[in-house]
Amino acid sequence: MTVPGSGSNRRKRLKALREAALHRPVLARHLSDGFNGRWSRRQWMTASLFASMGLLVAAIVPGFNQDLTTPTAAPRQSMALALPPLPVSRGAQGVEGDSWQIVSVRSGQTLGQLFEEMGVPAATLHRILEQPSAKAALGRLRPGTELAFDLPVNGALRAFRFDQDDMHRVELTLDGDAIRENVIARPVETRTTVATGEITSSLYAAARKAGLSPATIAVMTDQIFQYDIDFNSDIQRGDRFSVVMDETWREGERIGRGKVLAATFTTGGKTYSGFRFEHDGTAEYFSADGRPLKKAFIRMPIPFARVTSGFSRARKHPVLGRVRRHDGVDYGARSGTQIMAAGDARVQFVGWKGGYGRTVILDHGRGNTTLYAHMSRFGKYKVGQRVPQGAVIGYVGASGLATGPHLHYEFRVNGVHRNPLTVTMPPPEPLKGAQLAAFRAQTGPALARIEQFEKLIYARTGADAGQVASAEATTPGGEG
Template identity: 60%
Template structure:
């Protein structure tokens, strides 16, 4: 039913009230006329019957006058807005709430440098016997055998008596181990912690050193080692080729858990520009094996690495020279890398240890046989690694450490490369490149790497454009002619 406007309802009530009053007035007029038209025999006195009629008419008129305003108000309330009456009632008092006290609480501890697991447990009053029972569990025995600074440990203590009720630690990036301690019984529970993998581009320009620049840009030591030891070690000699102004870009995985960055993953792709050339490397899985390939789909791993020692200075080249101790001119059949005593020396390629021992002026020496007439020699070692004569070693495996044994003026590595017994310059010898990907594998490689390379190039353009814009005011300021105030 449609609602009426309150103003129109009020006007209607007023009209009804006026109509009722007119009706009463009309009744009174009729009564007066009736009285005027009394029989001629009326001598100034009403009969008893006339008095009764007049009283009844007056009473009726009074009742009508009293009821009409109330009836109008009732209509107004009914058709307008309803009136509500409120009454305050006394409520019973609310029951008092008692806050529940938790039966246990967790305490998180971050391991600091030099701390041991025993010290951490002792500082929290955990008995040694409890620690031993925890270390007897399979997960704890393998994960907590050697704790590193920064490791987070969790202790759950009973609120009442302070006894240990639980212990937790992270076994990996995706797994957390919780141990429930109940007397002598320990129950292990594995909690899966999913990690999201995102990728980001890191780019930089070398000022002083690759390591310092890359660390400042945000790369981890592991990512830097991947660049130097896996991707570009066959094409770039990081000991002598790197110059200030060389540029690099890395597309690397970032691991995120619950909105927090928890670490870095694999290097997906990288570019390195040095000497006017740009080298590229892409991570790609083929036949169940993950390797790095160049832009043409050719594996970057070669039969031999360019240098068997990292971040060393080339102190002597291949060719005729004056011997630093004997003082005579003689052929130098290898190259020398100056480095600190104890610097690791790696096998240049997969090989068998042909000789391990001491050779006159070479001092402690190892000779590796790589097959097909190729051998390499490593001399002046301070000591050997855990390799024996006759066993197989893999490319990049540490075989010894830099020293100054034999005829040497200081710690360095003397490195020789021989083909069928003839010495070759290790810095210039070339090996046949490996076969590239073909067919469906090459098509899949191109489809995966094209967007990656485009993303790296786009980021480089934005990064260096912003860098040039930031450097422009400084260059312009430096090029302005000096004013009188500047000249002093």
């Protein structure tokens, strides 16, 4: 039996349940459950949010790798760089004149090794060395010496070139078994330059910094100023020196230094000067007033000797055993030590002289003579020959009345014995007359050049520039 109205009520309840289901909140993971083909408002909002985020990410992320600033045109510069030279390939050469290869001798390398590296047979080297010019120039090769080889493609040595000296180059052309020699003159010029320096640590360091060679330094210390300046004790910080010298130049390159024409040295508030002047066939250094810087006599004719017996009016002779005068000074030294002439002189006597043994007597002129006794052997000088100061005239020995090897040295003035250790040595003869006039004409420009250069370098005043004094002895009588 059906209850009236029951079907209508059931339909109303089903419709209410369906509508309630459509409006009930659901979780995001259930968005697809029971999808009926239409999106709710929430679903549209969620989809719009994700779409906006995706567009934003797509617009931002690619910009991380891009420069967002406006590019500006930066100025560009190009610079040419020098590339190292490529080795010359002998296979790439073949035209006469472009096949010269210049090589530089390395330290320890021999001429034979160099020719072997260049592929030149030893027989060809021997043929080249048979030439007198090549044998003299190539006998001792120094590192850095340049040699040139003319080597055509796949051919034997065609020519060889080397420097004979600073002014001549030799080119040897090999033509079969013959060798033709061509000497090529290389023009050189001499320039006069001035070098100056101030001592801060040592003279040698300052001189080398100023551009002086060791040989030039030796001329300054051992020839020009050796009698006036003690370079072991007198030199102080702030001392100055200047040197006028000749330099040899070739093809724009300085290849050597020549004579020292003049020099000044300022120490202890005094400036010494020395000038080179040639007269009577010899070259010497003189002071500004024309007096030789080299003193007439050296006090010790043996280097680094010790005095074993001094000048005495009376002493007991070590051999004879009786009291007698000792009119000289004895210098103890090893047998064979060189004995030097005390000054320029002429040989007066060479031979055996009683108790003196082997003896040499030198006449220095103006009444001055020196005697050297007890020699083991004589030097090369004979009676009547001229002897320059410092020349070796004999060797220490023990000939005559001597108990051991030593030199007995006497100094006489007009025949009277004087103590060599205390006698006032006569000053050297100055230049006179025409020689003095020629000396002043030559040295004036050199001194003016030094003063001008030092004034420029040291900003010296006019008064200071005029204080260049002559280098004269500082002890009485010109003693050295």
